[in-house]
Amino acid sequence: MYKIDTPKTDEQFEAYFQFRWKMLRKPWNHPFGSEKDEYEQVAEHRMILDANGQVVGVGRVHMNMSEEAQIRHVAIAKEFQGKGLGKLIYSALEEVARSQGAKRLVTNSRRISIDFFSSCGFEIEKEAPTEMGKLKRTQMIKKLSDVNQVMVHPKWCQELQKTWYETIPISEQMGIQLYKYSGTTLETRASLNKNINLHGTMFAGSIFSLATLTGWGMIHLKLKEKSLEGEIVLGDGNIHYHKPITMQPRALCNVEFLDGKFELLQRNKKTAIKLRVDILDGENPVAEFKGVFWILPVTD
Template identity: 40%
Template sequence: MYKCRTPKNKAELAQYYQLRWQSLRKPWQQPVGSEKDDLEVQSYHRVIVDDMDNIVGVGRLHKSGQEHAHIRYMAISEGLRGHGLGKLLISELERIAAQAGVKTIELNARSNALGFYQSLGYVNKGYSHTLYGDVSHDKMIKNILPADRHLSQVADDLQQIWHQTIPLSKAMNINICYFDQEILRTNCEPNFNKNLHNTMFAGSIYTLATLTGWAWVYFALQAQSQQADIVLAEGNIRYIAPLGGIAHAQTSLKLVTGSVAPLFDGKNARFNIDVEVCCGDKVVALFTGSYVAMAKRS
């Protein structure tokens, strides 16, 4: 049985890059290191492992915009090609993209892989480039459906509230990109939120994290048909690394304590919510917020 997942540790990440090099660079006499680029720390990396946790497939997704992403460095171990592993890998990368708010995925396919990608719904847009003077690539694009199409109306309502009452949220174009009752993800427009170092403003990171926690409380109220004013009582953030790519923020059931139950008795409901601000797979900031849903007084 094969599984697709994130590399667990540095040793697996080294194996991930080794397979990349062996499949995509070594046959053209390229040196070790040529299998990497400047976007590695901004990307989502996935491996396919067998029952013994041997890495037999690799692929990468990186966002190039709020709603646009690229797949690169797809490779399957020789001898296992044609067994559905490539399809498994693409499916996982598309799932990640959809949950990150991506609407369009682009990739450059070698001529011998065009049929494979077309069978998965990618449209050939014609010649892209030739690698090492020998390997021709075509540009291919696929439109991605939202991860949860039932979310759109609720998310639109919340975004409208934000944009009408918090001007900064509109300027940042903060969007709800995924929510399934267990995980919530948001994103924002990257270019507006860059500083002179081409990394994300600390204030923008804080705002994105704050509103992600706020959104969790909002959805909790909606689920119980409760109305309350949501306020941030206290917020703290730890910046771990510069955010040079495209950000998303996320929280989940395991990062939240509190419920709307006190509202049924006319009391305020309190939530403690941790929010991770991420760039690709990497968590670059951790926010902890205490929120209060203030009961409506009749």
């Protein structure tokens, strides 16, 4: 299991910068300390931790101007490459940029990274100045828009939305939509008007359904990422309601709160996955769902 984290303590920053130097500067014989620049204090930093709490990926984003953010220093440990962690750290950085009002992303990519950033939606703009006199760079840009939300594995997300509507018709009647998937967080939304009761708030049963589908969807996408198959069924689900929903129903499921052993499926064994889904009304938390889903191995 991997976790996106923000370094905060001196110890965490030491591990973060040590990893950045090891991956991006040491191969070029640059001294420790050369991995830092004048933007560190104003930038947002993210790192990926493995199950043992070790840094296996890093990245940084900072604002160049009011509507432009620059992504730099994205690196994944060699033994963890090819697992989708690059997209994971990138998605976290793009979310930060969006939250700070960025309408455009820019990165100065090395040749070996052009394909990666192209797959994230960037386009080549022009050649950029060489870094430290040696590393040739290409400037790439990505324009952000409201319809260009962070969506890792968009085809899988489209398939999931289609699966919901075709196999659970009531999900379409409720207006449930997959709004955003960053690799670490799945967000779904529903139409309040289609789920409103006589008090002008969302039906409790609709909230439960939204939470259940969101948890189911998160597991579905994680199975895809791990190249595994299985039938997902709800074993147990409990929800605690704090406040009614009167505006915008939202459901968030974060990978940090997924607990279970997916690898059991490789041995043709069923596995239980525990998770949490937070329900919000706009930006306000209003309910919390905790569930246990069983994944049953596919039989011929």
